[in-house]
Amino acid sequence: MESIHGTTIGFIGLGLMGRPMCANLISAGASLVVTNRSEGPRREMMERGAAIADTPAEVAARAQVLVIMVADTAAVESVLFGKNGVCSQLREGTLVIDMGTTAVAATREFAAQIIEPGGDYVDAPVSGGTIGAESGTLTIMAGGSQAGFNRALPVLQVLGGRITHVGAVGAGQVAKAANQVIVGLNIGAVAEALALAKAAGVDPGKVREALQGGFADSRILEVHGRRMVESDYRLGARCTTQRKDMHQALELAETLGLDMPATALSRDLYDLLIEAGGADLDHSALFRLLDIT
Numbered sequence: 064m065e066s067i068h069g070t071t072i073g074f075i076g077l078g079l080m081g082r083p084m085c086a087n088l089i090s091a092g093a094s095l096v097v098t099n100r101s102e103g104p105r106r107e108m109m110e111r112g113a114a115i116a117d118t119p120a121e122v123a124a125r126a127q128v129l130v131i132m133v134a135d136t137a138a139v140e141s142v143l144f145g146k147n148g149v150c151s152q153l154r155e156g157t158l159v160i161d162m163g164t165t166a167v168a169a170t171r172e173f174a175a176q177i178i179e180p181g182g183d184y185v186d187a188p189v190s191g192g193t194i195g196a197e198s199g200t201l202t203i204m205a206g207g208s209q210a211g212f213n214r215a216l217p218v219l220q221v222l223g224g225r226i227t228h229v230g231a232v233g234a235g236q237v238a239k240a241a242n243q244v245i246v247g248l249n250i251g252a253v254a255e256a257l258a259l260a261k262a263a264g265v266d267p268g269k270v271r272e273a274l275q276g277g278f279a280d281s282r283i284l285e286v287h288g289r290r291m292v293e294s295d296y297r298l299g300a301r302c303t304t305q306r307k308d309m310h311q312a313l314e315l316a317e318t319l320g321l322d323m324p325a326t327a328l329s330r331d332l333y334d335l336l337i338e339a340g341g342a343d344l345d346h347s348a349l350f351r352l353l354d355i356t
Contacts, residue, residue, distance in 0.1 A: 065217040068092030072218060073126035075119050075142050075149075076133040076163070077104035079298060080189070083196040084132060084162075084222050086111060091221045096125045118147035127157045128218060135307060136166045143173055155181035160215050162203075162222075164188050164243070164308050167236045167315050170206070174232040183211040184232060187219060188239035190246070192299040194286070200224035204242070206235035240315055243308035247329045249283040250305075250349055257291050258353040268292040287347035296341075296348040305346035306333035 070093050074085050077099035085108050089095055095113040098121065099105050109115050116122045119142045123129060129149060131142055139161055143149045149159065159177050161170065165186065174184035185207035195201040203223035205212055212228045219226050229238045256279075260270040271288045274280060290296060309330040316323050336344075336352045344351075 065220075066092065067217050067221060069094060070128065070217075071096065071126045073097070073116075073122035073129040074113075075099075075122055075129065075131045076138075077101075077108060078132065078134070079193050079300075080162075080196045081132040082107065083193065084130075084201075085113060087196075087199045087221055088218070089113060093218075093221075096122050098122050119143075119149045120147040120152040123149040123152040123154070123157065127154060128214070129157065129159050130218065131159065131161045131163060133163050134304070135163070136169045136311075139163060139165050139173065140169065144176070150176070153177065153180060153182055157182045158185065158211060158214050159183070160185045160187050160218065162187050162189055164239050164304075164311065165236055166311055167233045167240070168318070170236050171233045174207075183208065183214065185211045185215045186232060186235040187215060188235055188242075189223065190239070190242050191223075192286075194299065195224075196222075202242075203227070204229050204235040204238035206230055206232050206237075208232075237315070240308070240312040243305070244312050244323070244326050246283065247305055247309045247333075247346075248325055249281055250287055250346060251329050251332065253281075253284050253288050254291060254347075254350040254353050257288060258350060258355070261354060261356050287345075290345060290347040291350035296344040296351075298343070299345050299347075301342070302333055302336055302344055302346050302348060303342050306330060306337060309333065 072093045072095055074095055074097045089112050096116050097108045097113045098116040105115050170186045177184045185205055187203050187205040189201040189203050191201040201223040203219050203226045205228050229235050257267040260267045309326055341348050
């Protein structure tokens with residue numbers, strides 16, 4: 064693995080995922096320049112050794128490898144092209160790595176606007192939640208040119224355990240859409256199964272234990288099943304984010320003429336959970352919508 068020791072990396076977005084990702088880059092020896100809309104996370108990263116910038120434009124002026132980890136497509140667009148955005152200070156040869164979950168068509172449009180003046184663009188969304196971000200074992204799905212991916216790889220290797228170059232720009236986001244469909248439907252399946260066990264008067268924790276190692280086993284059963292059994296819905300990934308990602312997958316499917324009825328139902332269940340006050344809970348809290356005991 065190529066060392067990033069001494070490399071100046073710009074990082075934009077210090078949320079649940081961004082903060083531990085930055086911490087890992089600092090631990091690997093990178094010189095980090097960071098910015099975030101709120102002050103608290105910026106101070107936290109400064110205490111860990113990062114330099115602080117006031118705007119994405121300032122980050123772009125100080126680093127030629129930029130990582131963006133923000134909430135949604137609109138936020139990526141604002142970071143890149145809004146007032147004091149990256150593009151106002153974009154230099155030839157700058158590599159932009161979008162590691163959030165961004166709409167596919169928008170990703171390709173954003174990349175074209177970065178590449179045209181001489182930059183490069185890699186979409187590299189992740190799976191693994193805060194657990195993977197903290198441990199540096201995220202699964203990373205990358206889209207972009209081979210040259211862009213090769214430049215991004217030393218950064219991605221610090222953050223992830225499994226990294227796949229899926230294809231051209233946008234391919235990483237297609238893979239992430241598929242990931243979120245599987246995650247959302249699997250959370251729903253685990254929630255229904257454990258709710259069934261509990262309603263039948265059987266300990267759902269014991270049922271979860273019995274299922275592990277068989278065909279029903281999964282990372283969702285292991286991690287989120289435990290959260291459901293323990294009613295522990297502290298944030299790993301927000302319900303609103305899961306809902307957004309599934310809706311984004313449905314929008315992509317619609318452009319392709321593909322019907323995904325199970326995904327649509329799961330998206331609608333998250334709407335019900337959010338309306339019931341679960342917006343800021345972990346996405347495993349879908350169990351609360353189904354638990355009748």
